[in-house]
Amino acid sequence: MPTSPPPVHAGRSWARAFQDIREGLAARELWGHLGWQDIKQRYRRSVIGPLWITLSMAVTSAGLGLLYSQLFGSPIGTFLPYVTVGFIVWAFILGCLTEGSDAFISNEGLIKHLPAPLTVYALRTVWRLTLMLVHNLLVYLAVLIIFFGYLSQPYKLQETANAIVQPGLSWTALLAVPAFVLIAANGAWVTLLFGIISTRYRDIPQVIAALTQLVFFMTPIMWSTDILNQRFGEGDHSWAILIAELNPVYHFIQILRAPLLGLQQSWHHWVVVGGVTLVGWALALVAMRNYRARISYWV
Template sequence: MNNLICAFDDVTKSLVRNQLFFMLGWQDVKQRYKRSKVGPFWLTISMGVMILTIGLVFGRIFKTPITEFLPFLTLGLMLWGFIFSCITEGCTSFISSAAIIKQLSVPLPIHVFRVIWRNGVILGHNLIILPLVYGIFMKPVYPIALLSLLGILLLVLNVTWMALLLGVMSSRFRDIPQLVQNLFQVIFYLTPIIWMPHLLPARASTLMLDWNPFYHMLEIVRSPLLGIAPSATSWLVSIAIAIIGWLVSLSVYGICRNKIAYWL
């Protein structure tokens, strides 16, 4: 119980010092694109080209109207890019900040929040594509789209505890980042991102949708923006994962918090 309290205290202190991880995350983005005229918008251009290419090719393969498929694909790829980057970079959040951890006494979750904020900034740049797609296909935005704000909050809560847990584990076991990257390449194809859920036969949908937590986390953000109410199951699964995941993550972090600096 003491470990859990200490872990919660570290997370709270990190959130209070939000200016620190905001600054560090923003500096990461600026440093990555130093002396570039376009800057992080290169990622937006790359994302736009990928969406257009996959949309034209897979839209024909799946015989899905492009006006329906492209907005679905755009949201799926942007949100998946955020999830994938947060979790895979979260694996190395402590490792990449080893010098700071060894020299400065700051709450360790700050380094995880730095990763989440950095990728949130990149997601913000990529969101520029969405109104362009909606404008081209004259797709209306319904009031239900406001539910996506609650969905993105739950999504951020979930990827944050995953990044924290995997960051602790990766500090001790250095093979975990490679394992996670390979695992997420498989999950990408098992999750409806470049294919639409209605294309699955009934038997396969139970395994690939109902038992896929990443599908539910995507749906609570993507569906409202497409004018569709997410199912109660998707909300319940996302909330349950957030609660259980944070309890597990904080417990593991609380046990290992004093050992992380020695593992780096």
């Protein structure tokens, strides 16, 4: 006689996973308040408060931008804004990877005593990082005002014959809005997925912290792809450009950096980011379906 399928565990269902995400998005007052509190608590009793975020980014970008512009022989007026925006976007991505992996561990007390969707803690992390990015955008605005004359017309990041001519700032700067929304959506699934894995395996945050240092130097943040073309050319050494193209972080940074600096728009960056978004959310949903109910025990 036919046998009935095995029962599905009460905590393992797609309906509960999607319900958690819906309820988490709906609880915007909760994760919004928690994110604000994180910023306030971090700079409590500080004289200038959250402006330390802006000051730190300004000093780092100015120092490294001036240094590497001289090392690579790049014009300061265009290379310094390039490095600055790269650092701003990288800081957000880095936060999603490192702080996201600790999202559930650091919220152990709330998870055990507050009946809230797990998505709330992921959104709390992304919202906190968004607030920090807004503070860092003050550095971008200052750089934009200072170097607007260089960025408002066609320019090169490298003064070489084979360097790409960038079109300069235009209405395409509006693409920065959907670009950030897409990056933030990826930050949410990164926080959910890595947060769940890290809660079960506590070595993962250390692994992520170590790997991000390598990713930083392999990503065109303090250097541009024009340098690879200058060094290797486009002939038999065209494989060198794969150093950047096979790095998904490069595409995430470029979809936001390009409109903010008037760089040449390349839609393949959007295609790569869109593909990563779909795959990442699929993995995050699988993790939410299978392990969401176990988080409170693992923490």
